[in-house]
Amino acid sequence: MSIAINIKDVSVSINDKEILKNINISLDEGHFLGIVGPNGGGKTTLIKVILGLIRPSSGSVSILGSPPETLKAGNSFFGYLPQHQNIDPNFPATALDIVLMGRYSKTGFLRWPGRKDQEKAMDCMSQMGIEKIRDMQFSQLSGGQQQRVSIARALAGEPKILVLDEPSTGIDVVGQEDFYHLLKGLQKKMNLTILMVSHDIGTVTTYVDEISCLNINLYYHGNPLGALTDKVMTSLYGKHFDLLMHTDICDKCERLRP
Amino acid sequence: MLEVFSSPFMQRALIAGILVSILTGLISVFIVLRKMSFVGAGISHAAFGGVAIGFFTGINPLLTAIIYSILVAIGIESTGRRGRISEDVSIGIFYSVSMALGVALVSLSGSYNVDLFGYLFGNILAISEADIFLTVITFLLVSGFIIIFLKDLFLSAYNEELAQISGVSVVLLNNLFMISLAVTIVISIRIVGIILVSALLVIPGATARLFAKGLLSMLVFSCVTGVVSVISGLFFSYEYDIAPGASIVMASAFIFFLSLLLKKKK
Numbered sequence: 001m002s003i004a005i006n007i008k009d010v011s012v013s014i015n016d017k018e019i020l021k022n023i024n025i026s027l028d029e030g031h032f033l034g035i036v037g038p039n040g041g042g043k044t045t046l047i048k049v050i051l052g053l054i055r056p057s058s059g060s061v062s063i064l065g066s067p068p069e070t071l072k073a074g075n076s077f078f079g080y081l082p083q084h085q086n087i088d089p090n091f092p093a094t095a096l097d098i099v100l101m102g103r104y105s106k107t108g109f110l111r112w113p114g115r116k117d118q119e120k121a122m123d124c125m126s127q128m129g130i131e132k133i134r135d136m137q138f139s140q141l142s143g144g145q146q147q148r149v150s151i152a153r154a155l156a157g158e159p160k161i162l163v164l165d166e167p168s169t170g171i172d173v174v175g176q177e178d179f180y181h182l183l184k185g186l187q188k189k190m191n192l193t194i195l196m197v198s199h200d201i202g203t204v205t206t207y208v209d210e211i212s213c214l215n216i217n218l219y220y221h222g223n224p225l226g227a228l229t230d231k232v233m234t235s236l237y238g239k240h241f242d243l244l245m246h247t248d249i250c251d252k253c254e255r256l257r258p
Numbered sequence: 259m260l261e262v263f264s265s266p267f268m269q270r271a272l273i274a275g276i277l278v279s280i281l282t283g284l285i286s287v288f289i290v291l292r293k294m295s296f297v298g299a300g301i302s303h304a305a306f307g308g309v310a311i312g313f314f315t316g317i318n319p320l321l322t323a324i325i326y327s328i329l330v331a332i333g334i335e336s337t338g339r340r341g342r343i344s345e346d347v348s349i350g351i352f353y354s355v356s357m358a359l360g361v362a363l364v365s366l367s368g369s370y371n372v373d374l375f376g377y378l379f380g381n382i383l384a385i386s387e388a389d390i391f392l393t394v395i396t397f398l399l400v401s402g403f404i405i406i407f408l409k410d411l412f413l414s415a416y417n418e419e420l421a422q423i424s425g426v427s428v429v430l431l432n433n434l435f436m437i438s439l440a441v442t443i444v445i446s447i448r449i450v451g452i453i454l455v456s457a458l459l460v461i462p463g464a465t466a467r468l469f470a471k472g473l474l475s476m477l478v479f480s481c482v483t484g485v486v487s488v489i490s491g492l493f494f495s496y497e498y499d500i501a502p503g504a505s506i507v508m509a510s511a512f513i514f515f516l517s518l519l520l521k522k523k524k
Contacts, residue, residue: 015342051423080423091291091416092470101416104409105424112409137471157424 002064004029004161004193005050010059012045019045023059023218027210029160032187032194034208034224036201037236041215043197044083047163050195051078064160079154079162084169087150089139095149096134099125102156117156124152127189128182144171144179155186162186164196168203176200180207262496271382271449271492271502274390277397278446279458279488283481284404285442286463287473288435291415297334297436298459300349302443304330306452307356309377310363319377320392320444327440330356335436339429380451380503382495389448396445400438407431412473449488451503458484461510468521483513 005027012020020042027033035043048054049061052068061068063077079102091098102124103117113121125131128148133141141149147167154162164183168176184207187194198204205211205224213220219235220226263272289298308326312319330352338345364374376384404411410431414421422428439459446455466479491506498505 048419051419053419053422078423080420082417082419086419087417088291092467092476093416093472097472098416101413101420104413107409110406 002029003027003062004031004064005033005195006062007046007050008060010046010049010056010061012042012049012054013057014045014054018216020049020056020214021217023214025212025218025221027193027195029064029193030187030191031209032184032207033196034204034211035195035197035214036199036204036211037214039199041236043214044165046214047165047195047197051080051163077160079151079157079159081147081150081154081162081164081167083165084143084147084167087146089146091138093138094135095125095130095138095141095145096121098138098149099152099156102153105157120158121152121156124155125149127155127186128152143169144175147171147179148182155190159192161193161195164194166197166199168198168200176203183207262493267383267385268492268496270385270387270390272489274385274393274445275449275488275492275506276485277393278442278449279462279484280481281397281400281442282446282455282458283462283466283484284401284477285439286459286461286484287466287476287480288411288415288463289439289459290463290467295456295460296346296349298439298443299456300334300353301327301331301436301440302447302452302455302459303353304356305440305444305447306360306377307363308360308444309374309447309452310360310367313374314363314367320389320447323444323447324441326356327444328437331436331440332433335432339432375501376451377447378451378453378503379501380447380449380454380506382449382492382502385448389445393445396441400442403434403438407434411435449492449502450506451501454503454507457507457510458487461507461514462487465510465514465517468517483510487513 003026005025007023007025010020010023011018023046025033035046037043045054049056050063050068055069099121100113100117103113103121107113107117122131122134125134128151130145130148130152133145138146138149151162151164151167168179171179180203183194183196186192196204196208208224210222211220211224212218213232213236215236220232263269289295305323305327308323309319311317311326312322315322334345334348334352337343337348373384375381410421410426413424414426414428414431418428421431443455443459446458450458462480462483463476465483466476470476470479487510488506491509492502494500494505494509495502
């Protein structure tokens with residue numbers, strides 16, 4: 001198994017403010033990593049460094065053996081889901097139009113997505129269970145449907161690594177559980193490497209293979225259950241912290257959708 | 259209505275008007291999607307400084323305005339990107355300083371006359387064959403840019419980071435867009451004027467957004483709104499001797515509010 005993401009001694013300072021300090025993370029291909037931590041702890045900055053959107057002040061990042069900024073367009077290593085609030089919910093396009101955007105980098109100069117791209121886009125939509133809403137306006141979809149459309153768009157570029165920034169925002173609690181199940185299914189089916197930023201540490205530990213606890217420094221990286229110690233939690237969130245875990249009883253929650 | 263457009267100067271105004279309205283219609287879509295309407299207003303007002311440099315130096319004011327507006331547009335874009343000063347603050351500074359420079363230079367050159375009024379509010383009598391030539395060249399360059407970079411512009415309007423990850427050079431794209439915006443604003447000045455040109459950068463896109471089901475249809479709706487506004491505006495300008503800028507903007511506002519009513523009734 002090769003290493004998908006390798007981060008070595010990465011520090012980031014923006015406008016003289018230290019955002020990340022000496023981060024070391026290594027993630028194998030096909031694994032599901034959850035990045036948790038408080039707001040302002042550097043979670044989004046870390047994924048932007050991995051995506052090549054921000055250059056680290058020191059240290060190095062390699063994605064499947066190459067620095068992120070050298071990854072050429074069209075190779076589509078990454079499928080990226082930005083934070084929900086950074087997408088205009090009223091963007092004038094149908095669900096299919098949005099998913100087809102994921103094919104833009106594959107179509108080449110002055111060429112628009114063709115029949116094969118449509119087929120690929122529909123394939124991704126059916127994997128996300130949203131093929132029936134293909135012609136609906138993006139603005140008419142619920143938060144959960146919009147997130148599924150966005151993931152279908154990210155998958156349409158046939159990425160090796162799926163990067164999700166707070167993907168459960170805008171989805172109700174029962175919907176969130178379905179959503180994480182869906183991600184887990186994609187990971188197994190497509191051997192996808194998944195990187196997910198979340199503030200919901202309790203839920204994340206149930207689904208991910210590895211967890212990184214980040215608050216400027218990396219306080220823990222490894223098995224998710226190992227993160228749930230007083231020491232790690234206090235480093236992340238301060239002293240007065242109670243962790244409420246989901247138990248088996250959650251499976252008896254009534255689902256709004258089959 | 260056809261008789262109105264039988265005289266040569268009105269034909270020139272019509273040709274320039276249609277080309278300008280298609281260009282502003284295209285640009286307007288991205289202005290609305292990227293929430294940049296204040297940028298359009300800022301650059302158009304800043305163009306006054308460029309026009310005044312022309313008056314002061316005796317060089318063709320449209321030429322000086324094009325160069326000056328491009329510099330201001332790139333200045334706004336780069337200060338916004340560096341993040342030390344927010345974009346709205348940088349627009350506010352560029353635009354008021356340029357207006358001040360314009361007023362100072364116009365006062366010094368003593369050309370407070372009808373010609374200046376034409377630049378501020380549009381003048382259909384003032385459109386020369388050279389202006390038409392300049393408009394055609396600009397039309398070809400800007401529409402060519404939009405066609406070539408259409409996918410990139412859509413993607414970056416949806417989310418700039420996604421565009422960057424897909425291999426789009428966002429800095430280059432934004433600079434080219436700002437240059438196109440600046441040039442479009444300046445060639446629109448002859449018809450609509452400095453003060454009112456920003457309306458043509460917002461209203462067609464905003465109207466199109468009410469009905470468009472997709473991005474391509476939004477482009478078409480926006481251009482149609484622009485063309486109808488300009489043709490009817492020129493007609494009313496001629497018939498009632500109103501400054502064309504005012505009649506064109508009122509026509510486009512009428513179409514917008516009518517569309518809004520129709521949309522609400524649906």
